[in-house]
Amino acid sequence: MTRPARARIDLSALQHNFQRIQQAASGSRVMAIIKANGYGHGLVDVGRALAAADAFGVVTLDEAIALREAGFDSRIVLLEGFFGADDFPLVSGYGLDVVLHHSSQIDLLERTPPAGTLDVWLKIDTGMNRLGFAPADVSSVIGRLARLDGIGNLRLMSHLACADDPENDYTSLQLNRFMEATQGLHGERSLANSAALLAWPDTRLDWVRPGIMLYGASPLLNRTADELGLRPVMTLATRLIAVNRHQAGDAVGYGGDWVCPEAMNVGVAAIGYGDGYPRHAPSGMPVLVNGKRTSIIGRVSMDMICIDLRSQPDAGIGDEVVLWGEGLPVDDVAARAGTIAYEILCSVNNRVHFDYMT
Numbered sequence: 001m002t003r004p005a006r007a008r009i010d011l012s013a014l015q016h017n018f019q020r021i022q023q024a025a026s027g028s029r030v031m032a033i034i035k036a037n038g039y040g041h042g043l044v045d046v047g048r049a050l051a052a053a054d055a056f057g058v059v060t061l062d063e064a065i066a067l068r069e070a071g072f073d074s075r076i077v078l079l080e081g082f083f084g085a086d087d088f089p090l091v092s093g094y095g096l097d098v099v100l101h102h103s104s105q106i107d108l109l110e111r112t113p114p115a116g117t118l119d120v121w122l123k124i125d126t127g128m129n130r131l132g133f134a135p136a137d138v139s140s141v142i143g144r145l146a147r148l149d150g151i152g153n154l155r156l157m158s159h160l161a162c163a164d165d166p167e168n169d170y171t172s173l174q175l176n177r178f179m180e181a182t183q184g185l186h187g188e189r190s191l192a193n194s195a196a197l198l199a200w201p202d203t204r205l206d207w208v209r210p211g212i213m214l215y216g217a218s219p220l221l222n223r224t225a226d227e228l229g230l231r232p233v234m235t236l237a238t239r240l241i242a243v244n245r246h247q248a249g250d251a252v253g254y255g256g257d258w259v260c261p262e263a264m265n266v267g268v269a270a271i272g273y274g275d276g277y278p279r280h281a282p283s284g285m286p287v288l289v290n291g292k293r294t295s296i297i298g299r300v301s302m303d304m305i306c307i308d309l310r311s312q313p314d315a316g317i318g319d320e321v322v323l324w325g326e327g328l329p330v331d332d333v334a335a336r337a338g339t340i341a342y343e344i345l346c347s348v349n350n351r352v353h354f355d356y357m358t
């Protein structure tokens, strides 16, 4: 028998969430963001289920190549572009789009013009102050590109820093800067991530770039995924591999910092931080045992967590434990672990067995 830690990936929920995006941004094309192994859900399986997307966004060449090798012929965008001129043969060989965000990348193109035609997404910094050209430099950058051979379509993009907060005017400021910086320029425009396409209609423009909402987590601070009509795609589950009776005063797990207040059953479930479950999940973190809510006790170990079974005296070895997903929103788990759903979803690693359900 294999170790019971499993991620069930509900591809019909993924497609449902994609349709939510198409409804919300019906006038825009969709670049489905599947970087970081499809936010931990599996790159190629997620990509296949999203065949209706107009493009895919990834970060590494390896991801882009894996998609091409699996037969994907749609537009694939490298969201940080290339990292050196040695990437050029693969970028052109596999027909990938690149984001250009820095003049050093244009220096490389001038020095070593790549073969074929390169479609470019020019990234403008409108206030995230991370990647991108300053709005004042955009026309000179476009001039440099125009003098190069082999530059195909040019598209214009920027990224928003605060779109998850519908009350934060910084998004309007970034939108205004973007519209100003791109005024009169040819080329399709793209600004919105998941949060913006839901909460900031004016940011939808020609292309939206949803990531997290595809996977059924909420991109907005003030709304749950359920309220937004999103369905969880990953359900992370395992089973109890031991149930032991302990006495009042017995300390459970590393450091012994959780002490049984009374005689009680403690379950041990086969999942831990070695699988991607957050090590900082505190005692009290909810889990479902046989569909009913209870909580973890003591520290998360590499391979195991301990579970309070006082409310479920009949729970036994082999019973199912759900860590998040169906019935237990990943956003709640993330908040209690002091992080965001993005991080815990893409932390689930290949020690967990993935089952894809259509």
Ligand SMILES: *Cc1c(COP(=O)(O)O)cnc(C)c1O
Residues within 6 Å of the ligand: 033, 035, 079, 159, 192, 193, 194, 195, 209, 210, 211, 212, 213, 219
């Ligand atoms: C990751 C990423 C996105 C997706 O953001 P979500 O908040 O997951 O919707 C969009 N655009 C760019 C450039 C990204 O890197």
